[in-house]
Amino acid sequence: MSKVVSDNVIELENHRGADTRRPDVSIVIPVYNEQAILSASLSDLREKLQDADFTYEIIVAENGSTDETVRIAREFAARHPEIKVFSVGEPNYGRALKQGILQARGDFVICDEIDLCDTDFYRAAMQKMRDDGYELVVGSKRLSGSHDRRPLYRRAATQVLNGMLRVAVGFRGTDTHGLKAFRRDALLDVVESCVVDKDMFASEFVVRTHRADRRWIEIPIDLVEKRPPSVHLFRRVPNVLKNMVRLTGIIRFGRDPLPRK
Numbered sequence: 001m002s003k004v005v006s007d008n009v010i011e012l013e014n015h016r017g018a019d020t021r022r023p024d025v026s027i028v029i030p031v032y033n034e035q036a037i038l039s040a041s042l043s044d045l046r047e048k049l050q051d052a053d054f055t056y057e058i059i060v061a062e063n064g065s066t067d068e069t070v071r072i073a074r075e076f077a078a079r080h081p082e083i084k085v086f087s088v089g090e091p092n093y094g095r096a097l098k099q100g101i102l103q104a105r106g107d108f109v110i111c112d113e114i115d116l117c118d119t120d121f122y123r124a125a126m127q128k129m130r131d132d133g134y135e136l137v138v139g140s141k142r143l144s145g146s147h148d149r150r151p152l153y154r155r156a157a158t159q160v161l162n163g164m165l166r167v168a169v170g171f172r173g174t175d176t177h178g179l180k181a182f183r184r185d186a187l188l189d190v191v192e193s194c195v196v197d198k199d200m201f202a203s204e205f206v207v208r209t210h211r212a213d214r215r216w217i218e219i220p221i222d223l224v225e226k227r228p229p230s231v232h233l234f235r236r237v238p239n240v241l242k243n244m245v246r247l248t249g250i251i252r253f254g255r256d257p258l259p260r261k
């Protein structure tokens with residue numbers, strides 16, 4: 001089992017394995033009940049990264065799966081030292097992503113999803129960070145030049161979320177979920193300052209980066225998912241709304257209107 005060192009720090013299962021050099025890039029992938037595609041996706045990703053001009057680790061950030069995900073991930077990590085796995089607690093996308101980022105050792109962090117594994121984004125984002133000095137690169141589904149192949153109701157949901165974020169916390173971009181890449185040193189303080197979890201952590205991170213006037217940019221992506229989402233959109237709505245209220249209170253008024261007990 002992974003060892004929980006403190007609330008935000010988890011010791012990864014094979015962090016102390018053979019591969020002790022710090023990689024250029026840490027790829028953080030939250031996973032939940034992904035037994036159907038996990039092994040094939042990780043194999044495919046390793047293959048696509050064979051000619052990358054950076055070294056990397058892949059951090060599989062699991063929580064709450066009830067299927068074979070954890071066993072498959074551990075077996076994979078046992079065979080490949082650049083793959084790390086941790087698995088702690090209840091299903092919570094934002095918490096897994098944040099913990100994965102806090103464990104990352106690379107100069108750059110790329111946040112991906114197991115149904116995407118978009119290495120074209122990695123290359124484009126690395127160029128923006130290394131050559132043009134950007135600190136955060138968001139892969140946006142909503143820019144001109146992007147292709148969003150999801151069903152209409154999910155594209156509409158992204159627009160509704162963006163609209164709420166614009167009104168509530170002054171969001172200035174076109175997307176907060178999904179693919180992101182950033183310079184770890186430059187944005188670790190922003191990650192640490194985030195307070196909401198689940199689906200809204202990713203939005204809070206992007207919004208706080210904008211508000212802190214860091215160097216950010218959005219680039220278009222071609223979004224092709226390997227399968228529909230594991231948790232239905234409508235089941236996520238109550239938490240998104242609750243965390244939107246919390247985020248608004250904290251960012252605009254410096255106070256959590258729904259403090260946790």
Ligand SMILES: Nc1nc2c(ncn2[C@@H]2O[C@H](COP(=O)(O)OP(=O)(O)O)[C@@H](O)[C@H]2O)c(=O)[nH]1
Binds near residue numbers: 090
């Ligand atoms: N650790 C963790 N990962 C999750 C959870 N829910 C979704 N994920 C992962 O987050 C990524 C995106 O999830 P997906 O179901 O495709 O939802 P989408 O972002 O709306 O497309 C995938 O890699 C999922 O396995 C969760 O509760 N915990």
Ligand SMILES: [Mg+2]
Binds near residue numbers: 113225227
């Ligand atoms: Mg998806």
